[in-house]
Amino acid sequence: MSGICGIIHLDGRPVDRVQLEQMARRAAYRGPSSVEFHLDGPVGLASLSLDVTPDGTGACHLAREDRHGLLFLADARLDNRDECAAASAQSVGKGATDVELMLGTLAQAGEEGPSRLLGDFAYALWDGRHRRLHLARDAMGLRPLYFRLEENRILFASEIQQILAVPGVPRRLNERAVAWHLCCMQTPPGEVFYSGIDEVRPAEEVVIDASAVKRSRIFWQPDPESRIRYRDERDYAAHLREILTTSVRARMRARDPVGISLSGGVDSTCVASLAGWLRQQGEDLPSMRAYSWVFPEAFAECDESETIYRIADHFRMPVTEIPAEQTSPLVDDHLNRPHEDDPFFSMFQPFMERSLTAAARDGVSTMFYGFRGDVICGGSVDDVPGILLGGHFGEVRRNLARLARIQSLGRQEAVTRYLLRPMILDLLKGHHPATWLDSLRGEKDSEASLKRLQASPSRHAERHVTLGFLDRKGLPAVEPHYLASRAWPRQAARDRYIHIASPLVVRGVGYAERMTARHGVGLADPWSDRRVADFILACPQHLVGTVLEPKRIARRAMVGIMPDEAIRSIGKVSPEGLYVDALRGRAHDKVLDLLTNSRCADLGCIDEPALKARFERFVGGKEPIFDLWPTLSLELWLRRYWA
Structure with a gap:
């Protein structure tokens, strides 16, 4: 909720304070407690503090470690303060800020440092001795961080609009991100709507050296092999x-x-x-x-x-x-x-x-x-094999009966889909032998079945979205978090990971x-x-x-x-119901206006006549509710910021 931003000139030119102030001003609401600037030749850093703590330990500020030539900014709430204080190489008092404790941990632990930090955070660490910038975010992605890497300059900030405020930064729409957004707003972390600007992903550390060479790594991920087993539920x-x-x-x-x-x-x-x-x-x-x-x-x-x-x-x-x-x-x-x-x-x-x-x-x-x-x-994670292996046979029957009713399936279909198929996949450690699993499902079209298993992003798109547009933007055959889920050896755990990620x-x-x-x-x-x-x-x-x-x-x-x-x-x-009522009543004319001469249609990503006709059928009760929100939210954004 605080903010950080900075400019690093890799060619040694001094940073213009005015440019740094422009970056800070674009997100001034992140600094009601204090705003602090640090300029030292080619390095310019700014912190905007929104400190919610009663004792000031959550302040966002510049910390330094002179022995290694480190400068550090963090928008953070550190949860394991005692552990970090004990592990810190620096001398820290009882009232040390989260920023100071984080810097001490990173200086002491090296590459293991980011994984030792528990809490919500986004930080920037400038290593003056080696002329390297380290950027990282917390594992669950609660605090934002973006950057732009140029031949002789690095820009980073808590918000994209801060980077856009710097002179010379081009404003170009990333249409691949637009395509993702129209696939049920499933835009993955790291995909930014402005070309030339990158996002630090959750649990990622990005390191940029003096030659503008970038490397990154994921410093935490859940262990697919981890098991917790208790005798008593x-x-x-x-x-x-x-x-x-x-x-x-x-x-x-x-x-x-x-x-x-x-x-x-x-x-x-x-x-x-x-x-x-x-x-x-x-x-x-x-x-x-x-x-x-x-x-x-x-x-x-x-x-x-x-x-x-x-x-x-x-x-x-x-x-x-x-x-x-x-x-x-x-x-x-x-x-x-x-x-x-x-x-x-x-x-x-x-x-x-x-x-x-x-x-x-x-x-x-x-x-x-x-x-x-x-x-x-929550969500639709059904572990009927787990119930069976636990010896709860009556519960297996009741769960299968409920699933059959919800999905309008016959008894045999429900047993195949929710019991037999997951058990076979668990035995095969998640590999998908499409040919004979199709026969278990009663499916003859193995190609269609394989496409469903691959979890293509376009399957989320409504039919008014132009498939040609999605194809041209190079979306992957499989969504990244579905690919990552294959590391889990059991179907139910894979489904849970897909939900969480x-x-x-x-x-x-x-x-x-x-x-x-x-x-x-x-x-x-x-x-x-x-x-x-x-x-x-x-x-x-x-x-x-x-x-x-x-x-x-x-x-x-x-x-x-x-x-x-x-x-x-x-x-x-x-x-x-509130949303449906607005579409059919108070917001009806607004929606029609957004669907007429739309910027989305100008980009070639929607079929405007087909969408308007479908919307009017929905308003007249001749069509069920459909997912119109990705298109409406995108249209509002394009009209406001890309007029």
């Missing part, structure tokens, strides 16, 4: 509770009060309950305020007030209600503006805008969300980080903790959740913390 829930409690506590190192975007779903209620429970145990933590969506009778099926107040009342948490009628998608222009960096934004951005505005007015330092809870322990989720968390920073508020998501991801991936997946008991492990982890009636009632309700 309750131990898995206890283990998750312990890790999640540690994660919540670390993010509560903030000024009083903190806020939470509280819905009736499992993810945010777990976070709120753990925070409230820790305070009940006497821990000296900030109070929490809830900001919640409330719906009128017309959208009664979306309203989760009953569950929200069960949690809030139990933990004596004040609730600020955000009326749904004030948050209709696309209606108010000032609430529906994309950021210059990226066309990704939520159709429900008006709710986020109004809740963050209210939180900032209340003096909230940090807003908690449950973003990654859905992919960590979802580019859509990574992009969404990055979007929320920009939103909160713009309101002068920090962001915290306890589910976005690499320790939580490691644990869940190592668990038997049928204990994480099943079609009969969604998010089973999270619910059971809350026993004794969350009120029993709340555990029984929690479950997220989709607010899609």
Whole structure:
């Protein structure tokens, strides 16, 4: 939520302070606590501090280590401060900042340094002795970092718009990123919408030397061979509770009060309950305020007030209600503006805008969300073989029956798809012998089957997206996170990894980080903790959740913390009705305007007449809802920043 930026001239020319100030000014909201500049000949660095801690230890500032000639900037929250202090080669006091502790760890541990840092961070380390720049991001990608490498110059910043502010940086659209966006917004980390600018990916360290040669490496990834096995199922829930409690506590190192975007779903209620429970145990933590969506009778099926107040009342948490009628998608222009960096934004951005505005007015330092809870322990990961191997035969029958009903399958088809095929693939360690597996599925077209297994990005695209455009932009045959999932030897664990590594989720968390920073508020998501991801991936997946008991492990982890009636009632309700109502009513004319003479059509990426006709059929009730949002969000962004 703080910001960093810098200019390194590799040819020895001095950095122009005005240019560095221009970079800082483009993201000035990241520096309400302080802005600091350092210029030393060809090196110019700037820190913009949004410090949410009560003692100043979270300040973003320049740190230096003179013995090795190191200069260091970090936008960070460090969770393992004691470990880093003990391992640091520098002499650090009790009140050392996260930045100072990180620098000490990196100076002492060398290449192992980045992997020893737990928390959310993005940093830049200039090694003056060897004239090398090190850039890195945290494992889950909570803090952003971009760079541009030229023949004699390196630019880096927390936001792309800061790099664009530097004279001489060309502004060219990367149409490959556009193609990814139109494939259900599955734009992978590292793919930037501006040609010539790169993104440091989650858990990546990029090193650039004085000859402008770049190398990179991934310093952390979950272990596909890791297994956690307990005799008693309750131990898995206890283990998750312990890790999640540690994660919540670390993010509560903030000024009083903190806020939470509280819905009736499992993810945010777990976070709120753990925070409230820790305070009940006497821990000296900030109070929490809830900001919640409330719906009128017309959208009664979306309203989760009953569950929200069960949690809030139990933990004596004040609730600020955000009326749904004030948050209709696309209606108010000032609430529906994309950021210059990226066309990704939520159709429900008006709710986020109004809740963050209210939180900032209340003096909230940090807003908690449950973003990654859905992919960590939810989603469509079905581990029927795991249930069978656990000896729960009745549960196998019940799960297969439910899956058959949901997917409209016959009994034999359900057994083949959810039991036999995964067991065979597990025996084969994930390899796909397409020819004879097709016969198990009853499929004769092995080519079509193989294409489905390959997980091509274009399968996400709606039919109004021009396939020729997608083909010309060189999207890969297989999405990167699907390729990476093949390292997992069991089907269920592969599916869980695909969920956790979802580019859509990574992009969404990055979007929320920009939103909160713009309101002068920090962001915290306890589910976005690499320790939580490691644990869940190592668990038997049928204990994480099943079609009969969604998010089973999270619910059971809350026993004794969350009120029993709340555990029984929690479950997220989709607010899609609000979006559909806006498309057919208050935002109808706006949508038609966006679909007429569109910039997307000018780029050749959509069939405008076909899309308009389909939209009108949907409005008239002759066509079901379809995924229009990638096109609408892209069109809004193109019109605003590429007119």
